[in-house]
Structure formats: structure tokens, C-alpha cells
Amino acid sequence: xxxxxxxxxxxxxxxxxxxxxxxxxxxxxxxxxxxxxxxxxxxxxxxxxxxxxxxxxxxxxxxxxxxxxxxxxxxxxxxxxxxxxxxxxxxxxxxxxxxxxxxxxxxxxxxxxxxxxxxxxxxxxxxxxxxxxxxxxxxxxxxxxxxxxxxxxxxxxxxxxxxxxxxxxxxxxxxxxxxxxxxxxxxxxxxxxxxxxxxxxxxxxxxxxxxxxxxxx
Ligand SMILES: [Zn+2]
Numbered sequence: 001x002x003x004x005x006x007x008x009x010x011x012x013x014x015x016x017x018x019x020x021x022x023x024x025x026x027x028x029x030x031x032x033x034x035x036x037x038x039x040x041x042x043x044x045x046x047x048x049x050x051x052x053x054x055x056x057x058x059x060x061x062x063x064x065x066x067x068x069x070x071x072x073x074x075x076x077x078x079x080x081x082x083x084x085x086x087x088x089x090x091x092x093x094x095x096x097x098x099x100x101x102x103x104x105x106x107x108x109x110x111x112x113x114x115x116x117x118x119x120x121x122x123x124x125x126x127x128x129x130x131x132x133x134x135x136x137x138x139x140x141x142x143x144x145x146x147x148x149x150x151x152x153x154x155x156x157x158x159x160x161x162x163x164x165x166x167x168x169x170x171x172x173x174x175x176x177x178x179x180x181x182x183x184x185x186x187x188x189x190x191x192x193x194x195x196x197x198x199x200x201x202x203x204x205x206x207x208x209x210x211x212x213x214x215x216x217x
Pocket of ligand 1: 060061062063064096097098099100101
């Protein structure tokens with residue numbers, strides 16, 4: 001998880017947010033049968049494209065790339081079952097991998113919200129400890145622990161993918177530490193790129209490089 005910044009509201013929502021919200025609330029309160037389109041207004045291409053850009057095509061919660069997955073999920077940060085009035089609210093929409101989306105499900109505790117990477121003062125390092133390929137909650141922090149469990153941040157597939165990424169980056173790190181001159185500068189730049197926000201598991205890689213003595217920018 002890394003801090004994310006919302007793009008400006010897509011035009012399609014500027015035009016339709018109120019209409020689509022009222023339509024949805026009407027369906028729910030009158031127990032009407034919604035059409036597929038009515039149920040999936042938030043999956044509009046303009047919304048999906050904007051979310052893909054602001055998340056760099058990664059899950060907002062586990063930072064795995066989801067572009068290659070066929071059934072991408074647009075996620076309601078606060079579940080629409082809990083707050084249907086946020087059904088097409090731009091600030092409540094993000095992009096997540098199917099596994100985080102399903103794990104999170106309708107998980108909602110009013111007083112202890114799950115971590116939200118768009119919050120103004122959000123810093124992952126204040127809520128999660130990145131220890132090699134694993135991610136651990138901050139001790140005695142209820143929000144951290146709840147989110148860690150809700151997203152299942154150490155599921156095997158994630159740990160394996162993070163481990164593979166660390167092995168790749170570590171090869172470069174070894175090369176950097178045993179090289180001098182221009183070549184070292186070139187490798188150093190490559191290493192800085194490995195933890196840019198566009199890269200998969202950037203928080204894990206950044207912390208891995210930091211604890212191994214690489215000068216993080
Ligand atoms: Zn995920």
C-alpha cells in the first residue's frame with residue numbers, strides 16, 4: 001500500500017453522479033430490480049481509465065499489478081452495501097485486485113475504518129511494517145491490524161510475488177555495491193526506478209533497499 005492521489009472527477013461523473021446516485025437509492029429503497037447497467041454505473045470506461053491512471057494499474061491495497069487479470073474490480077472504499085449514497089462518489093472509488101476486493105468484502109466498522117491510501121496524511125509506513133516479502137501490522141494499532149487481516153496482506157501468492165521482485169532487485173543491488181564510476185551511477189538510477197510509485201510492490205522494495213544501505217531519495 002502506498003499513498004495515492006485522486007485525479008479530478010471524470011466528466012461522466014460530473015454529469016451523472018447525482019442522477020445515478022438517486023437512481024440507485026430509489027432502486028434500493030423501493031426494492032426494485034436493477035438492470036445490469038444500473039448496477040454497474042461505476043464501471044464506466046471513463047471512471048475505470050481514471051482509476052487505472054491514478055493507481056498506475058495496481059491494486060490500491062496490495063500494490064500488485066491487475067492489468068493482466070481479466071476480471072478487474074472497481075472497489076468502493078466504503079462498501080456500497082453500507083453507504084449506498086456513495087455508489088458513484090468519486091472519492092469512494094478505487095481500483096483493487098479481485099482477491100483484495102473479495103477479502104475486504106463488506107468489512108466495515110464505523111469507528112475503525114480500514115486503511116485508505118487516499119487520506120490526506122496517509123503514510124503506509126505509519127500503519128504497516130514492510131519486512132522483506134512480508135507485511136506486518138503496527139503493534140497496538142487497531143486500524144493497522146484490522147486492515148492487515150481484512151486484506152490478507154500476507155497471502156501466499158503475494159509473498160511469493162514480492163519475494164521474486166526482491167530477488168530481481170537484489171541482483172541489481174549487489175551489482176551496484178561492487179561497482180564504481182559511471183556504471184555505478186547508471187545502476188543507481190535503475191535502482192531508484194525500482195521503487196517508483198508506478199512499480200509493483202514499490203513500498204516493499206523501497207524498504208528492502210533502505211534497510212540494505214541504499215540511499216533512498
Ligand atoms: Zn490487492
